[in-house]
Amino acid sequence: MKIIDILKTHDKGVSFEFYPPKTENGMNSLIATVRELKAYKPLYVSMTYGAAGSTQEKTKEATYMLIREKEFVVMPHLTCIGANVDSIKKLLNEYKQNNIENIMALRGDPPQVPSGTAGFDFKSQALCYAKDLVSFIKENGGFCIGAAVYPEGHIETKTLDEDIEYTKQKIDSGANFAVTQMFFDNSHFYNFLERAGKKGINIPVLPGIFPLTDIDKLKKFCTVARTTVPKKIEEEMSRFRGKPQDMEKCGIDFTIKQCRDLISHGYRRLHFFTFNKSEMIKAILNAIF
Numbered sequence: 001m002k003i004i005d006i007l008k009t010h011d012k013g014v015s016f017e018f019y020p021p022k023t024e025n026g027m028n029s030l031i032a033t034v035r036e037l038k039a040y041k042p043l044y045v046s047m048t049y050g051a052a053g054s055t056q057e058k059t060k061e062a063t064y065m066l067i068r069e070k071e072f073v074v075m076p077h078l079t080c081i082g083a084n085v086d087s088i089k090k091l092l093n094e095y096k097q098n099n100i101e102n103i104m105a106l107r108g109d110p111p112q113v114p115s116g117t118a119g120f121d122f123k124s125q126a127l128c129y130a131k132d133l134v135s136f137i138k139e140n141g142g143f144c145i146g147a148a149v150y151p152e153g154h155i156e157t158k159t160l161d162e163d164i165e166y167t168k169q170k171i172d173s174g175a176n177f178a179v180t181q182m183f184f185d186n187s188h189f190y191n192f193l194e195r196a197g198k199k200g201i202n203i204p205v206l207p208g209i210f211p212l213t214d215i216d217k218l219k220k221f222c223t224v225a226r227t228t229v230p231k232k233i234e235e236e237m238s239r240f241r242g243k244p245q246d247m248e249k250c251g252i253d254f255t256i257k258q259c260r261d262l263i264s265h266g267y268r269r270l271h272f273f274t275f276n277k278s279e280m281i282k283a284i285l286n287a288i289f
């Protein structure tokens with residue numbers, strides 16, 4: 001089933017994003033997580049793709065595991081940096097043969113990220129931007145296509161106007177729905193939707209929810225993602241340095257508040273970055289629904 005058709009008929013629900021485990025133990029633990037989260041009847045589940053295709057085989061393996069679990073609509077992610085069109089075509093054909101109808105189309109990052117993209121020749125790539133991958137997938141087979149969007153602007157863009165212009169091009173290339181980068185101040189999401197609406201972007205946009213657990217890891221992550229950590233969150237979570245369980249509880253309380261605010265503003269479809277763990281996701285979902 002195509003995710004866009006599910007979104008047309010469901011104005012409420014969750015989706016879960018997983019990453020492909022590197023080891024057998026990791027896979028067993030992911031299977032346990034996935035089974036725990038089945039009870040929440042996700043609208044769909046997705047599987048990320050490593051930088052420059054580094055986890056292609058693992059992504060496929062984990063995607064097929066999700067399919068074998070039977071109850072899910074599954075969407076593998078795919079990036080175009082470092083890939084050639086023949087290999088992408090081959091992968092799309094394989095996915096089609098396995099009845100996969102949805103692809104999350106991303107540019108990806110060159111291997112030197114997080115130290116930066118300076119010096120990387122994007123133009124030398126067969127498919128340079130996500131919009132090129134979106135067009136390519138559109139031409140190669142009837143998939144429903146998801147794209148990434150950035151409430152605070154993508155880190156490589158100079159202004160929010162530039163960001164929304166490129167976002168519009170990506171949607172116009174054929175993306176059917178979008179998932180946002182993490183954000184912790186919902187006003188960034190609401191403002192993004194306003195900018196998007198003015199630009200004529202009217203596809204469904206699911207807010208990407210990043211459960212808060214560790215303030216120090218989060219800050220490192222946010223620097224390379226251009227996501228602002230609100231002062232209040234930083235101060236409150238920092239009070240629990242050296243007490244990881246208390247810090248996680250404090251963080252999860254913030255995430256619950258964030259989700260409640262989104263729901264109260266009418267955004268009742270939430271996409272969760274699960275980090276392959278079920279406990280924190282269950283704590284959030286049990287509190288908000």
Ligand code: FAD
Pocket residue numbers: 047048049050051052077078079105106107108109128129130131148149154155156157162163166167169170179180181182208
């Ligand atoms: P693009 O939309 O191509 O944008 C990249 C940059 O190029 C932006 O700054 C954009 O403004 C600019 N740009 C676009 N078009 C033009 C143009 N015509 N001229 C000049 N500049 C332009 N990465 C992975 O490796 N694997 C994953 O599985 C993965 N999953 C993700 C899931 C979500 C929900 C999100 C938000 C991100 C994910 N990423 C993943 C990260 C993503 O690959 C990076 O953020 C990457 O830097 C940009 O990808 P994009 O698809 O948004 O690229």
